[in-house]
Amino acid sequence: MKKYRFAFPKSAFVIYALIIAAAVISVVFSALRLAEVGKYASSIPALDIVTIVAFGIFVLLLGYNLFGAFYAFEKSAFVSAQLFFRKRVQKERIYKFIIDQESGVAALYYLDPASPETLLYVTVNIKRKELDAFTEDLRRFKSDVLIEVRSAVSGSGE
CATH class of the missing domain: 2.30.29.30 (Pleckstrin-homology domain (PH domain)/Phosphotyrosine-binding domain (PTB))
Structure with missing residues (x-):
């Protein structure tokens, strides 16, 4: 039988989008610091690597929650x-x-x-x-x- 998607309210989509945007911005800045592009240079590379991995996992979980919730x-x-x-x-x-x-x-x-x-x-x-x-x-x-x-x-x- 068919799977029925969980109906999140529009406000949840907006909040999730803002959280995902903030996480992506953080990942981009951490990647720029690791690559030492322009004036960005990482003083603690391990922290930037952990930030990229943590926010990457966080974004994947949010996406999975938004699009993977169902009833069947x-x-x-x-x-x-x-x-x-x-x-x-x-x-x-x-x-x-x-x-x-x-x-x-x-x-x-x-x-x-x-x-x-x-x-x-x-x-x-x-x-x-x-x-x-x-x-x-x-x-x-x-x-x-x-x-x-x-x-x-x-x-x-x-």
Whole structure:
């Protein structure tokens, strides 16, 4: 089945872009100091090498987090992955799926493996236009799952 990308807010993309730009600038200046280009000369080359490696790894991790976060249905489990954190929910433990139409927030509730009477949840943060396809894939994955759609109550008079 299809993988659904994690929907980061636009502000997260802006913040990540600023962090990546600062890291790239730092790497460029460290490389210029190592190469002793122009007026830049490194007094501590090891520090510049460590800076290049550290910021390089940092930029790779940020990129991996931005473009590698997803939700998917595998053979016997639902998978939520973000950076190094993977949450696997076994198919038989999935209980219900709740969607709040007003906010676009969704949550997949499942039974805790350690305590079967306890419900835990995974927040599903995907684009609103993909929510219907996600719900259909969830129904195909586990046909007896409860799906609840909550909408704003109108006309309350308050």
